[in-house]
Amino acid sequence: GQNIDQPTEMTATEGAIVQINCTYQTSGFNGLFWYQQHAGEAPTFLSYNVLDGLEEKGRFSSFLSRSKGYSYLLLKELQMKDSASYLCAVKDSGYALNFGKGTSLLVTP
């Protein structure tokens, strides 16, 4: 089966940097996605990695190591509006998107 693990909750201070980890074991691999979901809203796409390395997009970066089954999302210069759930999702060999349970990030003043 598919197994995607990420921490349940994290807290960080406004202006700081936070790293949200995701480990996965899936039947095949066709890419890893990060989504952001504010309370009561739909998930919105943040990043996509299919090759090893770091993808940077403004304040957000995502890293992938396929050999280790590991990814992280790095958020820099945290803002209060970054308080949300962050969902790690892996596309498997059947092209289905398998979601982790999400990491709830609280940014404090």
Add this chain to the structure above:
Amino acid sequence: IAGITQAPTSQILAAGRRMTLRCTQDMRHNAMYWYRQDLGLGLRLIHYSNTAGTTGKGEVPDGYSVSRANTDDFPLTLASAVPSQTSVYFCASSEGPQGADTQYFGPGTRLTVL
């Protein structure tokens, strides 16, 4: 351009009743998906459609059915609702199931079955 719309926004339903959740996209995406999101369980795939006229079962298909008569619409039907189907339902679409295929989500339907 609206993207993906879902209706209703929320619904309270008596157990045993039939209910159809509607989903429409205007991006001409080939693939569409239905997920349910429950506290502590994350997003789970119910059914999907890679192209109009085809559908497939996801992780939790029991008690649900879908149809894909055209590109834009992908309704989800609960034939006889049960309380365990209380959840938030998200519809999503993507250009196609392969490659860097980003899924875009609708605003969701909050369903309560009593």
